[in-house]
Amino acid sequence: DAGVIQSPRHEVTEMGQEVTLRCKPISGHDYLFWYRQTMMRGLELLIYFNNNVPIDDSGMPEDRFSAKMPNASFSTLKIQPSEPRDSAVYFCASSRPLVSRYEQYFGPGTRLTVT
């Protein structure tokens, strides 16, 4: 299996621009998680989906952030408009808790820099 795939790996954008991060979970996994990692706050859960439905979005920092999962093999995290404080590494993870040995399989991350 290719693992969790994220794109782009690096994104540099100017303040005020829209940013879209993409994630393809492992085939057959029914949970998908979006995390943000910064030096100051560590790794924070933003939102997670089960069977394409958002279950808990309490970690989404502001209305500028939105996430969608239109089908089982694709999810997006959008920031509009972006701000310098959004600079971080964004990780996507997927799982199939009743079957998988481990519950969280992480992608390589997208490093976002907002200037």
Place this chain on the structure above:
Amino acid sequence: KQEVTQIPAALSVPEGENLVLNCSFTDSAIYNLQWFRQDPGKGLTSLLLIQSSQREQTSGRLNASLDKSSGRSTLYIAASQPGDSATYLCAVREKGTYKYIFGTGTRLKVLA
């Protein structure tokens, strides 16, 4: 609110030493606890998962223990190697959800 803390924040040891990394959590109502490894610029790799009903799990040179009542877990690494150098994170899954709360991490450097 669940808080997860890891001590020490950084550790540097000579090759061959046995070492212990600590993880503590404030709410014992957890479903499981997982240890991860993160290499610089990479994602997280799962190492060990301990269910709340278990006391420990072992994989090769790694052994993780869980004491839910005291809110503590330890990761024991035997005969450390330079390839073990990485950041180690623990995460607890809160009961009744699939929400994971991550610790602050321990940055380990094993010197050759």
